[in-house]
Amino acid sequence: MDNNDKEKDIFIKYNLSKHNEVPEKIDNLFNNFVKEEERMKEEKIVKEESEKKSKIKWPMYKKALGFAACFTILFAGAHIYATSQGYDNIFFLIKHVAEGGKVTDKNEILSDRDITISYNSIDIGKGIKLQVNKLTVKDNEAKLYLVVDIEKASEEINKMNFKVISDNKILCDETMKNEEQTDVFASRFEKELVLKDFKEDTKILNLCITANNLELSTLKINLETKEIEVDGEKELEKISEIELKKYLSAFALLDYDIAGDHNSYESNNERKLLVAGALKREMFNKANTQELAYFEIDEMNELVQSFTEAPMDNGIIKTENWLFSLETKNGKQYYKFNQMDGYPTAICLSVDDITYENGLYSIKYTYCYPTMNDYASDNIENIDRYTNTIKLKINTNTEYSKYYIEEIGIGKLVKGKEKTEETNNSTNNTTNNTQSTPTPASTSTNDIDVSKIDNYTTSMNWGQYRSAGLKVTYPTDFTITETTNPNKGNSSGELYATISGTAVGKENGEITRSDMTIEFYEPETYTKEQLDYLENSKPAGTITSNKTGKTWYRIEGVATLENSIYCEEYVSRVGLNREDGSDVVVKVVFKYSIPSYKVTNIMNYMLGELRSASY
């Protein structure tokens, strides 16, 4: 560096250093931070002290736990030994030894008896009813007498097996012989089961019935009270309804309509990830937003596989969509949920029926998909609800989902949205204003279920388009024209993309074709006054999407005719909630030549799916 450069450096430094003005806001930040810092320091000290205290206590817990563990192991071992020697429990063994007895195998002499148990039939599933008539003991041999009724012969009930267990000992294990099978199909037969090692003091017999190695039912027979308890009843008692509802809420997302495509491989996998995300949030109570946003791929796969089969491509979903993307952090791959406040949620409203059979819980339940708005406005009762049946079994060897889904049906709509009087009035007004205006859907205060109106719409393919400010679901037979490069950021409020095509639908039984363009504009700022006007006046055509929670205001009022083109302009807040009441809005404009249900459905469906991508 020569002297000339040094001079220049001094000159530059001098001139730049003069610019040390800082806005008042920043000044306040520094001044307040100094005060805030004092408060944080106090909190830090309190936290450190509490951590120290918990560290001191921990070794004491450890010791206590160690003691408890040793005692439990010793006690369990002694108990197992005692029961293997024919004692009810360890205390009887201790008592026996204390009284000077020796620990030996027992060979009891049984007293004869004939105990009538029941003549009532018990339904054990697969169309089979069973009576446990009586227990007899004669000449030191115990027998259990059964009557089996088969309503309908079936291959499923081949090789019926009866197993009687008492005190963890198998007293009888008998499979129907081939020649008996004919009798089985003859609808009713009697069965004698010889019980080996039956004890004089046996009070409980467990009768387990299987067919083709699948458990049909287990009966708990109390010889004293003569009560028979079907095992499943007890299994139902094991279920916590609150917990079950949480799982069912998550599992309902398996039926969530992603991008209008119910059958695609990607959508199915995306739904599984949605469920896994919901389980992570609900079951594992993750409070931290960052943790909620990022899920490690391996862990998510384990979680997915703990509740359903997971036919994923090496555990990786390769498509990007508005729900999640793939990211790599510190060499590990993560699914990232893109919109923490906008992902779909489901709620199990009620468990309508639950039965237990063969290790499976069969549950009929009702659920819905509320948006953030529905939560906020306590509107959950009024939105679409669905019913479905699911078969679950309890997972025993996973720390993830408690339930594994063996079978799940397809959700059925059981209660449509409540079309309020306001909606009907709005529809009428619209019709009065312009006869050819597309009616009911665009004036609904909720987005509509397109499948109920026009089969053409549901048979469409919907694609995803992501661009500045928005993520769009659009008909794939439409084309997209980007006005300028959306990544570079156009000026506020400028047109940046147009989707165009022909909406082919049916109107009054006749095919209609309408040219249609959908224009997307750069986000722009609306003042508090503009937003107040929209939100307070709620212009006709206001739509709140159940899926995204976004409310779209039709700022052009009812469809307007511009040079034979109908034009509807919608805006929606992105939700910055600035202090001055202003907010950025995104705008979408629909233009079409012939109004029809098809056009209306496309508009509503797209508005129902549209999400802002950037905020």
Next chain:
Amino acid sequence: MNDIEKAMKGDSEAFNRLILEYKSKFYKTAILVLKNEDDAYDAIQETLISIYHNISKLNNPEAFGGWSKRILMNKCYDIIQKNKKVVDITQKAQIDYDEMIVDKYDCEDELVGILDKLDKDLQLVTIFYYYDEMSVGQIAEVLNIPEGTVKSRLSRARTKLYDILKDEKGDGANG
């Protein structure tokens, strides 16, 4: 013992003095990158919190300038990512800080107005060297670029900036 060392040992008064000393330096960098006062505010706030929580872990007091500036740059980067209209899912392993300077001009800061006349890749080295008085080594470390690159950029910036400032002052360049 200077304020940095004292702050590292938990002296809150020293910490207060220290951050006030860096007030305009933090602001000018944040506003240069983000070009928006609200965003700059957020970035600085996050930076101060991070410094407060981590200053005790700093090994070398002399590294404070570069270390804190690196935190600030990363917070600016986070805000840019958050504001970005399309999320880039193929995240870069290494951040290109020059590229991250926001194009849109949404502030009235005079210093930013001057530096904006320079090429993008010259702006950060300029503010770090001339305004923050960081060394070439520190700048290289913060921006994650070789020292040689810093020097060549400074050389280009010097000539251009000298002319810009001279033009602004009319003939007052030499006095």
